[in-house]
Amino acid sequence: MQASFVIDLGNKSQIPIISFSATSPxxxxxxxPYFFQATVNDSSQVKAISAIIQAFGWRQVVPIHVDNVFGKGIIPYLYEALEEVDARIPYRSIISPRATNQEIEIELYKVMTMQTRVFIVHMGPDLGSRIFRIAKEIGMMGEGYVWIITDGMTNLWSVIDRSDVDYxxxxxxxxxxxxxxxxxxxxxxQWKLKFLQDNPGMGNAKFDIFGLWAYDATTTLAMAVEEVFGTTNFNFDAANVSQNGPTLIQALSRMRLKGLSGDFGFINGQLESPIFQIVNFNGNGENGIGFWTPNHGLVRRLEVTNxxxxxxxKGNLGSIIWPGDPQSIPKGWEIPINGKRLKIGVPMQNGFTELVKIALDNSTNSTTFSGYCIDVFNAVMNVMPYHVPFDFYPIKLGEEETYNNLIDEVVYGNYDAVVGDISIIANRSKYVEYTLPFVQSGVEILVPIRNDVDKNAWVFLKPLSWDLWITSICFFTFLAFVIWVLEHRINEEFRGPPLHHVGTSFWFSFSTIVFAHREKVLSNPARIVVVIWCVVVFILTQSYTASLTSLLTVQQLQPTVTDVNELLMKGENIGYQIGSFVREIVLGLKFHPSQIKTYYSPQHLEELFTKGSANGGIAAAIDEIPCLNVFLAQHCNRYTTLKAPTFRSGGFGFVFPKxxxxxxxxxxxxxxxxxxxxAEEIENPLKRQPICSTTSGSTNNLSLGSFWGLFLIVGVAGVLALLCYAIEFLYGQKDVWCKCDTGISMWKRILQVLRNFDQRDLTSQAFRQRELKEEGSIEVIRVRGDVETPVNAPIETLDEEPNDIRTATESREIDIHHANTNSS
Known part of the structure; x- marks a missing residue:
């Protein structure tokens, strides 16, 4: 207030006013423009305070400040700085500068009954010392408490009585x-010697920061005056207005010097942003634990340049001795022993009692709270590291109210928390604090299922898609062609009339489906192709069998509706649970209001499905997964769910104030x-049975995409076999291609090559073995007089008449001998 008065005088006389004691923002x-604040503004330290709060993770802070301009000036800046680090001020403790010890004690007791245990004291050393003395007496300087004092007390540490340091x-x-x-x-x-000479009776003289600012401010002013005026005097006009004031202002703004307090200079009439040292009071003095700088935040040493x-x-700070000398960092809050019990609100609903159930006993005038959500909350409270007393209170919602109204109850402070089947929604989290979800959730569409076993005569075609059928037939044909080409010249089973060629080749190819092919394959390339193809056929037939089985058995679980768009096109009704946030989703799906129905319990939902859309019921329902699981546990064989990928929620969580x-x-x-x-011991009604798993409603047929790799292998093997055979055969026909007779056209040469391809390859191993077999065979005959009769029996079985046995060669020799005898 004094500074404001003097500044007004300076404006009128146009004389610079320099203050080295006024710190109020x-x-x-x-x-x-004539005011120069040669002190550090109180608002500059709020960033350092918020950095400490953020370092230790404290979420709530109670400022205790003196009730004057000095005390109140910092508060708006403190609010803003704490908000940036996600901390808040639930209460401000204001102490009058003329407060008695009893008034201070009453105020501190009020603060003591709150949960917050982090306090920021902003006042002078006289009042501050009394605060800590009384706080010590009532037990607020023990373990779990955090006290932070601003520079209003720390800068004047020298004037604090030594006896008050113990507090x-x-x-x-x-x-x-x-x-x-x-x-x-x-x-x-030098100053201490001068001071003692002038004041012999004062032996404990110390020079504080305000004295340093005063010295540096005086030095800066002297330098500015010498620069502007030299040895001349100030000039005033008749109205006592300085003629040199504006020039002196410019000179003061330009001055920079290395003063006793550090770098000293004015920017817009204020000192540059300072560096704060963080100290911890212990023993009989103070211990520096780190620094805060505007550019680097918390640092252990200022010399660190990296x-x-x-x-x-908090790792950038040194070791700290907390109040009560605890071994661990105070968490910054706790439930006061003599404070109130937490008031926990529980939504009162008619349905889905497996989640939350509230039973009122009129005879005993008591209320029982149960259900999965309540059981989980009680179990969680039991594993808390400290005792949290609480009581449940039922909250009944009106017909037009939603769970958003439960959030409002917490925001307005009517309840300390809300427990139940409350979904974590983004827009709600702006106003309240959610815990982590104890149930993972989401939104799905519930629809009936139909008995849709397909009795169509052509159902056997459905396991494979049309592209897979066509591809399979093409490859059967391709295999027939490859085998015919590779076996035609060397295998009698693939020779004969053209129709016999085609029939045998296709018979061989398609008989591989059931592995009933009996024709021998003689060439090695053909054998390789057939082996690869049999593997592919085995995989394909097994997949076909499994898919057909699925179609004839599982197909009855197909949903009656596949997606929301189908409901819209058919004009079907859709339902949602009353009070749920899903209402906003349903309204956004462009359903007509007459198509939207509400239900309040699983029984009511079943009734709406039984009626159907035509009779005022519904064809589908949209709800959260936990609620649908409760319903499916009772009606698992009649309903199923469809994924709703565009609908998401964060699950069920407990709600606390922001x-x-x-x-x-x-x-x-x-x-x-x-x-x-x-968690396993608590019966979870939200677990879905395997038969109730979500179905996509898609067909079960197999597509080409699942087998194209196998077909690719067969195709490559067949093409390589044909290519190698073609090169070998055409090379063997080089005499036909290289004939020098110009009278033979190319077309005739091609026909000759084709005729040669149609002939037996007598040089092949198959035909060579056959020729050798025919040359080395013998025919056993019986000779009785002039009659020779073949004997269809092995030689060794005719030993009883060895003289009558002759080979066919011998008989021919005999015939030739007789002929020669006759001729001769």
Missing amino acids: DLNSIRS MQGVLGLRNYVPNSKELKRFEK VTRYSTS GSPLAADVSRAILEFIQSDR
Whole structure:
């Protein structure tokens, strides 16, 4: 207030006003060009405070400040800085500068009954010392508490009585950093000698930061005056207005010097952004644990130059002695022993009692809460690292109300949390704090299933798609052609009339379906092709058998509706659970309002399906997966679900107020609960039976895409076999191609090659073995007089008449001998 008055005088007389004690941010609003604030503005330390809060993960902070301009000026900036690090201020404790000890004690007791245990004290050292003395007496300086003081007290540490230091053990403080320099040490020594000479009775004289700012400000002013005026005097006009004030302002703004307090200079009438040292009060003094700089955030030492980004890591700070000397970092909040019990709201609903059930007993005037969601919450609270007292309260929703109204109850502070089948939705998370989901969720479409066993006479064609049928037939034909080409010249079974060629080749190819081919394959390339093809046929037939079995048995589980668009085209009705957020989804699907029905329980949903759309019922329902699982557990063999890929939700979670630190601890407890055996012990009605698994409604036939690799292998093998055979055969016909007789045309040569291809290959191994066999064979005959009779029996079986046995060669020789005798 004094500064505002003096600044007004400076504006009127156009004389620069330099203050080395006023730190309130409110002075910025005056915007006087003649005012120079030679101190660090209180608002500059809020970034350092928020960095500490963020480093330790505290989510709520209670400022305790003096009730004057100095105390209130920092609050708006503190709100803004904490909001940036996702922390909030649930309450402001305002202390009058003339408050009695009893009034301070009452206020601190009020703060003590709250959950928050992180306090920021912003006031002078006299009032601040009283605050800590009383806090120590009532037990607020023990384990679990966090106290942070601003530079309003830390900068004036020298004036705090030594006896009051014992009450501040474990407190964190911010002070303006003053670099150690030879000039500073020499000045302090000279000043102390001068001070003791002038004040012999005062032995404990210290020079604080305000004295350094005053010295540097005076030095800067002197330099500016010498630059502008030299040895001349100030000039005033008749109205007592300085004629040299504007020039002096410009000179002051340009001045930069290495002062006792560090780099000193004015930017827009204020000092440059300072560096704050973070200290921890313990023992009989203070211990520096780190620094905060505007560019690098929290750092352990200022000499570190490899820091390239802003950091809020607590690892950059030294060891800290917390209040009560605990071994672990305070979590920043706790449920007060003498505080109120948490008021937990539970939605009251008529259906889906497997999730949440509220039973009212009028005789005992008591209420029982049960269901899967309640069981999970109780189990999670049991694994919390500390005791959390709470009570359940039923919340009844009106006919037009949705679960969004439950969120409003938490936002308005009517309940400390809400527990139930509450989905995690993005727009709700803007106003409340969700825990991690304890049930994974989503949205699906529920439809009836029909007994659709296909009794069509042509059902056997459905296992394979048309492209696969056509491809298979083409490859059977291709195989017949390959085998005929490779076997025609060497295999008698693939020779004969043309129709016999074709019939045998196709018979051989298609008989591989049942592996009934009996024709021998003589060439090695043909054998390789046949082996590969048999493997492909085996895989294809087995897949066909499995698919046909599926069509004749599982096909009865096909849904009556395949997607939402089909419902729209047919004009069918659709349902959703009353109060659910799914209502917004249904309204966005462009259904006519008359087509939208609501249900409140599984029984009601079954009634709507039984009626059907034509009688005012529904053909499908859209709901969250956990609710649909409850319904399917009762009607598993009559309904199924379809995936709704465009509909998503974050699952079921517990709801807490925005910024509540309890939400984070409950989330960790949920993870611990899910990973424990306790999760398996709680009966989960949301587990879907295997027969109720989601079906896509797609056909079961096999497509070419599943087998094209096999066909590719067969095709490559067949083409390579043909190519190798063609090269070998045409090379053997080089005499036909190279005839020099010009009278033979190319067409005749081609015909000659084809005729040669149609002839037997007598040089082949098959025909050579046959010729050798015929040449080495014998015919056994019986000779009785002049009659020779063939004997169709092995030689060794005719041993009883050895003299009558002769070979065919011998008989011919005998005939020739007789003929020669007769002729001769």
